[in-house]
Amino acid sequence: MVEALTTTIEIASLLLAGWCLVSTVRDRSMGVGHLVAMALLELLLIGQVVVSTVLMVGGERPEETITFIAYLATVVLIPPACALWGLLERSRWGPAVIAFACLILPVMMVRLDQIWNPALA
Template identity: 40%
Template sequence: MLAALTIATAVAALVLAAWCGFAAYRDQPTKDWHFIGMAVVTVLTLVQLVVGIVQLARGEEPEQGTTLFVAYLVGSAACVPAAGFLSLAERTRWGSVTVAAAGVVLAVLQVRLYDIWGG
């Protein structure tokens, strides 16, 4: 697994979490620029998904099992988009809180992905 991509994704997720957390603190819902940030983080997770699948196709093996690794990859890719859809349904500060929480969860998932791969 590419450590640089994992670190970049985790940092971007934490930046998104801080940004949306600040919006929630100011009692604001998610705005269009928050969705641009979510799109950037989602693109990073999709790139990570493709890189992980390519490495598995090459015959590389994660240390803790392929099934667990793929499950975490798919969960990471779905985390922020799911929170984005929930924040569209909840157009109050709690939508921003939802995205902030998803950013923190994604950062934790990145640490776990690195551990599963054998980092």
């Protein structure tokens, strides 16, 4: 895993969570801006998947490869699932769903980093 990409994902996710929480408090439904931000976050996550896959194909692997792959797959599926759920929820709780997803992602990224590099745990 690339540390800079992991940190970028965590920061972007927390910033998006903050924006969505502000939207929720202001009683705003989810808009196009939220979806664009989620798409950009998803692109960062896909980039992490590609980098991790290339590293694993190259021979660099975490000890718990299956667990790592499961976490990686879950991390990539969370944003589209929550974006769809948030889009279907036309009340102020749509952005809250996105904020929830964006608060989960940094935790999962830390766990992925711990699995990849057990010395960090």
